[in-house]
Amino acid sequence: MKYFCSRNSIKGKELSFSSGLFLNSLGSVFGFISKDAVSKIQILVNYMNGENASHYATVQSMVKYELDNNLVDVNKKGSHPESGCRTLLRLHRALRWLELFLDRLRTSTEDSKTSALCAEAYNESLAQHHPWMIRKAAGMAFLVLPGRQTFFEVMNVGPPEQVVAKLGEALPLISEVYQITEDLYAQHNMLDLP
Numbered sequence: 001m002k003y004f005c006s007r008n009s010i011k012g013k014e015l016s017f018s019s020g021l022f023l024n025s026l027g028s029v030f031g032f033i034s035k036d037a038v039s040k041i042q043i044l045v046n047y048m049n050g051e052n053a054s055h056y057a058t059v060q061s062m063v064k065y066e067l068d069n070n071l072v073d074v075n076k077k078g079s080h081p082e083s084g085c086r087t088l089l090r091l092h093r094a095l096r097w098l099e100l101f102l103d104r105l106r107t108s109t110e111d112s113k114t115s116a117l118c119a120e121a122y123n124e125s126l127a128q129h130h131p132w133m134i135r136k137a138a139g140m141a142f143l144v145l146p147g148r149q150t151f152f153e154v155m156n157v158g159p160p161e162q163v164v165a166k167l168g169e170a171l172p173l174i175s176e177v178y179q180i181t182e183d184l185y186a187q188h189n190m191l192d193l194p
Ligand SMILES: CCCCCCCC/C=C\CCCCCCCC(=O)N[C@@H](COP(=O)(O)O)[C@H](O)/C=C/CCCCCCCCCCCCC
Pocket: 019, 020, 022, 023, 026, 032, 033, 036, 037, 090, 091, 093, 094, 097, 098, 118, 122, 126, 134, 138, 155
């Protein structure tokens, strides 16, 4: 799925990576997070490969198609619990967490705790949309995140300076994608889809 934006070549999948694989490499505690992320991505991939694929070529065309054809549960859960709009919204909120977390990681020092950076980013973003049980489970998972050095190694980008440089390159792109979706969803009053 593409985003029409100032840099026409940006694709959602270019900015994402195999979140499932990455989370699994952090340990089985992250399984429930990975499962949810992968299943939501799969829902969108199925739309993109399905009989209405042409409508799912861009986020903008998906929003128009689903809204024009009443395929979105707008006020309360109904007959479209897995609409593309609703599914993307969950991932969009997670992207904000990722943006905040990676920015903290980029500006962190050797003795920074990834668990604290991750929890701060989560509390500022996704947590506001999660019920108590999920917040607790996420909080416990963060506690077993590896330290900064190991975390950088798992990212497999190179030495710390290179990781920091790559994060500096990636963050503006993440931020741009986030803002495009945020504006589009705000324009259609879809930031609180059930
Ligand atoms: C350069 C690499 C470094 C960064 C590594 C990032 C790896 C990216 C991976 C994953 C992103 C997490 C995506 C989570 C999607 C959550 C979507 C969501 O909010 N789902 C909830 C609501 O769904 P519905 O019930 O309405 O369908 C669902 O209830 C949640 C379930 C699971 C818990 C989600 C907790 C999220 C915590 C976020 C981050 C954790 C990752 C830590 C590892 C660094």
